[in-house]
Every structure is written in C-alpha cells, then in structure tokens.
Amino acid sequence: MKIILLxxxxxxxxxxxxxxxxxxxxxxxxxxxxxxxxGIYLGYQFYLWIAANILK
Known part of the structure; x- marks a missing residue:
C-alpha cells in the first residue's frame, strides 16, 4: 500500500x-x-501463468 501511495x-x-x-x-x-x-499488467500475468502451468 505504501508503494501505491508514493x-x-x-x-x-x-x-x-x-x-x-x-x-x-x-x-x-x-x-x-x-x-x-x-493490458500490460494482464499480459505480464498471463505470461507468468503460462510459465508456471505450461512451460514447466
């Protein structure tokens, strides 16, 4: 929360x-x-999901 406020x-x-x-x-x-x-955030999260679930 501190980072968001700053x-x-x-x-x-x-x-x-x-x-x-x-x-x-x-x-x-x-x-x-x-x-x-x-969109940038969702694309980043999608990559993390693919890396964790598909590219093991």
Missing part, C-alpha cells in the same frame, strides 16, 4: 509541475492510457 503522490507532483510550466501532460488520454496499463 506512486500516486509522485504522479500528482509531476502533473502539478508540468501544469505549472504550462507543458503538455506526460500521459496518454485518460481511458486509453488506463486500458493500456491494464
């Missing part, structure tokens, strides 16, 4: 600094960006 705080600080200097946000649009992150 990640959220770091992201908020970076977003604030980018807005302060009037720079474009360093992230993709909200929903597509979130779906991309979820």
């Amino acid at each position: 990640s959220l705080i770091t992201g908020a600080v970076v977003g604030f600094v980018f807005a302060l200097f009037k720079l474009p946000i360093p992230a993709p649009p909200a929903l597509p960006g979130i779906m991309g992150i979820i």
Whole structure:
C-alpha cells in the first residue's frame, strides 16, 4: 500500500509541475492510457501463468 501511495503522490507532483510550466501532460488520454496499463499488467500475468502451468 505504501508503494501505491508514493506512486500516486509522485504522479500528482509531476502533473502539478508540468501544469505549472504550462507543458503538455506526460500521459496518454485518460481511458486509453488506463486500458493500456491494464493490458500490460494482464499480459505480464498471463505470461507468468503460462510459465508456471505450461512451460514447466
């Protein structure tokens, strides 16, 4: 939980600094960006499952 909270705080600080200097946000649009992150996570978990169950 500590890592999640630190990640959220770091992201908020970076977003604030980018807005302060009037720079474009360093992230993709909200929903597509979130779906991309979820896809990466699911692909990683799928590989771990295949490695544990099929590639023994």
